[in-house]
Amino acid sequence: MNKPNSATVPATSGRDIKTIVNASLPRRHAAERRFRWYGLIAISLGLAFVVLMFANIIGKGYSAFWQTYVQVPISFDAAVLDPQGNRDAKAIEGADYGALVRAGLRAVFPNVQGRGELRTLYALVSSDAPQELRRTVMANPALIGATQEVWLLASATVDTFVKGNIDRTLDETERPIKDNQVAWIDKLAAAGKVEQRFNTLLFGSGDSREPEQAGIRGALMGSFYTLLVTFLLSFPIGVATAVYLEEFAPKNRWTDLIEVNINNLAAVPSIVFGLLGLAVFINFFGLPRSAPLVGGLVLSLMTLPVIIIAGRAALTSVPPSIREAALGMGASKLQMVGHHVLPLALPGMLTGSIIGMARALGESAPLLMIGMVAFIVDVPRGFMDPATVLPVQIYLWADLPERAFVERTSAAIMVLLGFMILMNGLAIVLRKRFERRW
Amino acid sequence: MLSYLLLTLVLLSIGGYYLGRNRAFAVANGHIRNLHSLPSFYGSYTALWCGLPALIVFAVWATLQPGVIIDLVVAGLPPELRELPPDRLNLVINDLKNLVSGNIVSSTPNPAILEAANRYRNLQTIGNASLWVVVMALAIAGIAYGWRTISPTLRARNRVEQVVNLFLIVSSTIAIFTTVGIVLSVLFESILFFGKIPITEFLFGLQWSPQTAIRADQVGSSGAFGAVPLFTGTLLISGIAMLVAVPVGLMSALFLSEYATPKFRATAKPALEVLAGIPTVVYGFFAALTVAPVIRDLGTALGLQVASESALAAGLVMGIMIIPFVSSLSDDVINAVPQSMRDGSYALGATKSETIRRVLLPAALPGIVGSILLAVSRAIGETMIVVMAAGLSANLTANPLAAVTTVTVQIVTLLTGDQEFDSPKTLAAFALGLVLFTVTLILNIIALHVVRKYREQYE
Amino acid sequence: MNTSTIAIETKAALDGALNAAAGVRKESSVEVTDYSNRQTVGRITVDNPKMVCRGVNVYYGEKHALKNVGLDIGANEVIAFIGPSGCGKSTFLRCLNRMNDTIATCRVTGQIKLDADDIYDKSIDVVQLRARVGMVFQKPNPFPKSIYENVAYGPRIHGMVNNKAELDELVYASLERAGLLKEVEKRLDEPGTSLSGGQQQRLCIARAIAVNPEVILMDEPCSALDPIATAKIEELIDELRENYTIVIVTHSMQQAARVSQRTAYFHLGDLIEVGDTDQIFTNPRHKLTEDYITGRFG
Ligand SMILES: Nc1ncnc2c1ncn2[C@@H]1O[C@H](COP(=O)(O)OP(=O)(O)O)[C@@H](O)[C@H]1O
């Protein structure tokens, strides 16, 4: 059964493998531990950045959800508001409400004298306070002649101070709030006339030069319109492309070219899409600058590759047996796709699209190119109105030095991240819910 | 207004669908088997006849209308305005448009322009009204035509499928058109630019100061468009980013795929990928307001001269952003190395780290290089972080503590704000865009090719 | 050879004695089999054992893949494991150098000794164990490195050589012993993957013996090779027996007959019969073994 052993080759090493390996073990195990540590340190660094960034932003931004108000007795003087005494709405609207505010403040601090000092006193409340009063009176003209304690929006400096973000021990010249303002605020606070309320303006108003009046509503609506356009364009086209390439397209150089193209488009820097939008949509087609329509067009071109790639993955995960079954029953190819393949692939496609939308929501660079970076106070009401979007609003605010804007920028980031988490969560839920194992 | 028209069109099409379907039932005398196609196809057939031609006319009309109206209005302007040079005329037209849309206009408008604005508004009303009429007429005519042509022998399914097929094919070409559009738009403007500034000066010049060229009649107006400082700045910041991202990303991927328990991996991997989902503007904010001051203070404490917009701050934060990019790509690549390679090494008595360093990494090297190239391309094209955290002055330096500027920063600064479109300044942005597009495209093509070849090797 | 001392003992009797000797935990929930006569037939012990396995059970999660296997592997013998696929041959083989450690779900109980060392003992380092018990896999898996580097890999990581000259000598000697030197001498810098399948497998063998292990495990080393390459490997195995103990899993009974002195037959996770190769193939004592070698299943 066995040939005789040739037994000509001697063993390579005279030394015993066991002792050789044993000798090397301490060094090698130390190296192993070191390497493991590097890995652990790397991943901890990555995770630490996540935590650090979130903590940093939440720490800076959470206070923006509250806003300081001061209570001032306002006498709605008929002589100021309605000198004619005929309750003419136009006259009431045009009245000098600033005078009411100033009078109210003087009433609280009757000892304040001199133009300069008075100006610092008036600066306690926001420049929006008169408008606020106007709205109140217009809504309720019966107030005219009465005197009432009214909560007025404090100025951003006061707000920042009350939130403890200005060091009161600093010298007056080194902080934005004056000594006498500090004294007044302390006095008001002691009388219970300073209050923090939920910051409705942040969500209710558009951009403003005054931090205390600035809100993200305009940016949110701009983002909404832009994303709506993006979705309406990129989803059908993306799905159609995925279906065509996966189910109908012949395998030839043309479809190869399309494929290579899509993969490359997915990696083109976003700012280049902005250049495309500027050159084609604005300069060539003459569409208006700053419009959500143009923003949506640009973002849909960027989102398309994402949707197409996700769509094709979803289509390939539908087993061929289903296609064969449908075709075997005499369905046309289009019916096979429409009735059987597409419904099964749709959840996967939707998941990919939502992730693509979340990315589009966070995108700002290309929108800078097409003018969505303007200072826009009005909340947009359509696809053609000048608008900005949330990330660009963040970019704009991040440039402003006031502490109150830093706070609002962080808050806007929190809102943006909130939406992104929501969208990604939705995608995960969708995937979990419809995930199929074939 | 126009969105209501679209909505009406959709409603009409839906109506057309039901009309067509009912008509099919009628012509079939109640026996569906008499029909060539299912009744719903006759419905779709009618709906398509209703919606499609109307939609096409609508799209063409809506695109052309503004231009035509402008031409008409300009033709009606008094001669002294009409004869203005093109760029001044454009300003007038802009004023006009602003007037029409009710925006504030810089100067008090003269009567001629006010009148023109009125005419503009009238024309617009007339145009929109005719659009409504034409589109509605087409839609209804379409329904009528579809309804009349329905007969049992009409191959409705084939017709509908032809249209759907056409839609699929057209959709799939959009990607091509996008690329063509990108290439044409940056190329076209770049050629204009290189007509004013020699391409050699742009590519090899060491001076970049486009800000001096605001007005053509200014003294020393030509500006300097040597882009080398931008290229080096971009490389410096990207280099710093890669120095952060590659070791951290690669080691994370290795740890997750080779050391971590499945449970740890299941939580840490998505947590790390959160970094990839955070919008870049957030990183920019973090870089500018948190990291840059910290680095400056640290540097000052060490007695170093640190610019407040140092390349280091932008690069570091960009590196953080790219970590998940490197780690998830490397993870794929590492997992593509067959288990038999690991087994072969373990069976010889190698430790894990020996296996990783001596077998896994060499085996995965092409794939990892590909991933790093993709990451570099991402870093070069990244905009928001550098716009917010890097400087504007084009310094030709390799000092990470100095402020440098990048290609993307310059594109943004040149194109935001109001510039005439064909000044060298704005055109320079497109030339920079061309460089950016070309470089990233080449990097991507090489990287995708390398990665694909790598995958095929282990398929 | 142990042909002279075949004894048939009942598994129960043997288990009792051996488990007591080895101090093995007895699994209470051993599956009930429907083969009333399923028990290890033949003598599992040898006079001069290199490895001693007792009461080895392997679980993949819930799956009980290897059931209470006891077997000796003699020094400088070639022992073949045969059996239908999925019966646990590879599983058992991988227990012998603890390659099962790399599978997260895998759990091994029982005792396996290499000379005097219990290889599952805490004090034993797998690195050292695997250097002593080398392995060759079913599919040739040369590293994506040069031929030279493939062979040099083991000596390098274990620090077996002090300089390049020693390493050269070791690499050449290993290639020589794997019968590959003549074919590759001129192209040592080419990647290992550029070789033919049979050459790759011999490269893997050279790689394994470069470490100078005591035992070499081979898991169907020829199943991916053509007959000529197979013949070369079989010849090589025969030569290697001089210096190494070899355990080979094979699905080819002819191969088992050609290269091995003893053969063990596995079935559904049980070791059914073990004995001299001649005897197993000419005169199997268990019905299942007989069915298998006469080609009734597997
Ligand atoms: N990694 C694993 N995970 C789970 N089950 C496994 C694994 N490897 C092998 N098995 C199972 O263990 C049993 C024995 O497998 P194996 O030892 O590979 O059989 P063979 O005798 O063919 O080499 C089989 O039923 C197989 O399904």
Ligand SMILES: [Mg+2]
């Ligand atoms: Mg096997």
